[in-house]
Amino acid sequence: MFAPRDSDEYLLDTERRVIRVRLHWACLAWDIFETIALLAVAVMVSYLLPPSMWLVQNILWYAALFVLLRFAYVVISWWVERIVVTDKRMMMTTGIITTKVLMMPIGKVTDLTYERPLAGRIIGYGTMIVESAGQIQALNRLEYLPKAEQVYDAISELVFGDKEAQAKRFSMIQAQRKARRKPLVG
Template sequence: MAYPDDLLSEDEQVVVHKHPHWKMLIFPVFVLLVVVGGGIYLATLVQQTEWAMIGQIAIAVVGGILLIWLVLAPFVRWRTTHFVVTTHRLMVQEGVLKRTGIDIPMSRINSVRSVRGLTDRLLGCGTLIVESASDEPLEFDDIPRVEYVRTMLYRETNDDPNDDYVRKQGR
């Protein structure tokens, strides 16, 4: 999915656009399976009682609330979180009802590093740490292909003429 062009300046191009890694969705998928399976099991247990209709409605309401809170909300949060590197800046936007974002001009980025634990290395993601002119370094967790993103940020901040080769290879 391309990043909205109306947020970019005229001569700005998107170099990398990522959502957080899919590992953020493991728990919601597990909850989905448990809630649906548990709801079906409880609905069949309640079916043989005299208050079957009220019990099934209560199970459906509780199951629906759990699915919205623990499955749908994290999925929408994942889908609406954008990590974007352009030719001029690094942008991170997240949120549905309350959108928050940060833009860091490439000229303000001092250093970029990545941290990857064993699980992150197996899943192909990691934490990107960007040190800019601000006081504290900014950490962005669960960035897919974090080594590639770090390399692209480095190339964009240093205007490496070979960056077209890397863009063609890694996107």
């Protein structure tokens, strides 16, 4: 049997994973509702039909089985989909049979926006909009992101950094440059 690859397998040796999450279960809400409704309709109609319509009843039961298998596929797809943020890039791995890896370098991020609808505030998800240097990336809108506030803060720290740490780094580089230019006194 096949096993989907772990998203950490796509990390480089020089990368450090900062965040790894799967989308919030709320993204499955419509599929759950749809599956329950279709199963209820199939079962009720099947039991209301007279026994002489056995062919229609069989078709309804096969339709119900198809609805259950489709829902299982949707849940497994959700389970294997991961969003990974490292110190160098953002990645999303998707797919059960064919794995797809979406990637965007952290250095290309120019702006981050994060939204939390009312339902997201109640059950804990949000949407993060990632803008990059003049182009639309595959990871430009991440909906149903769990703990969106923490993910937003972590990516903001990676992209825009701590101002004090950047200032210290800049002054250290400047001091190293001055030391190289200083003539040797003998």
